[in-house]
Amino acid sequence: MRLLTLKIQEPLPGLVLPDMAAEHGPEEAARRYRAIVVTTLRQLRGLSDARLRLTIEPGDADEAVRFWLLPRLADRWQAESAVFRSEGWEIDFGGNSDEFPIRATGEILCPHLGARWVHAALLGLGRTTHRVIGPASGGGEYFAAHAVENSTEEFAPRILPELPVIQTHDHWHQALNSALGPALKRAWEEEA
Numbered sequence: 001m002r003l004l005t006l007k008i009q010e011p012l013p014g015l016v017l018p019d020m021a022a023e024h025g026p027e028e029a030a031r032r033y034r035a036i037v038v039t040t041l042r043q044l045r046g047l048s049d050a051r052l053r054l055t056i057e058p059g060d061a062d063e064a065v066r067f068w069l070l071p072r073l074a075d076r077w078q079a080e081s082a083v084f085r086s087e088g089w090e091i092d093f094g095g096n097s098d099e100f101p102i103r104a105t106g107e108i109l110c111p112h113l114g115a116r117w118v119h120a121a122l123l124g125l126g127r128t129t130h131r132v133i134g135p136a137s138g139g140g141e142y143f144a145a146h147a148v149e150n151s152t153e154e155f156a157p158r159i160l161p162e163l164p165v166i167q168t169h170d171h172w173h174q175a176l177n178s179a180l181g182p183a184l185k186r187a188w189e190e191e192a
Contacts, residue, residue: 001051005105011065017030034191036187038190044114045073047115051090051100055093072190101126102148104118104146105144110142110165121145124158125145128158129156130155131145131155132145133158134159135162138164140165142165
């Protein structure tokens, strides 16, 4: 099984998307942030043989984020220990990573990072490459993965095509004008 970790900031006004908040106010920035997070996670629904790990900042906001987020993803959840399962998702909020031979991190502000994209990115990981890197179009990375087992063979990292990360008003409008726009707009309307 693979582990994909995404970091989520508690979506309170004044704590998220500072560039957008400066232009449109902290309430609207928080609403857009919530819509981006929900859209990204909905895009990851059905990621096979994988668990999503959501790390929450600040650390004491896990429960608040769970109460906000999980009902937006599915009507029913089964909790087993610290793992929440519903059709298409297996999510935890922290724990031991030792059991996962492939570990990845993703950018929650990159809703184009979907289940099919991640699956394709991880093909051959551990056999033909040991690292995968997805550069964000504005700098940084939207995705990184590695195979935990050390191999005697050295492989070059696989570099994925660039994807945009939503951080500014212009990024938001570019996403709304993309194929993902209707899903993002629907999530934004649900956050009203």
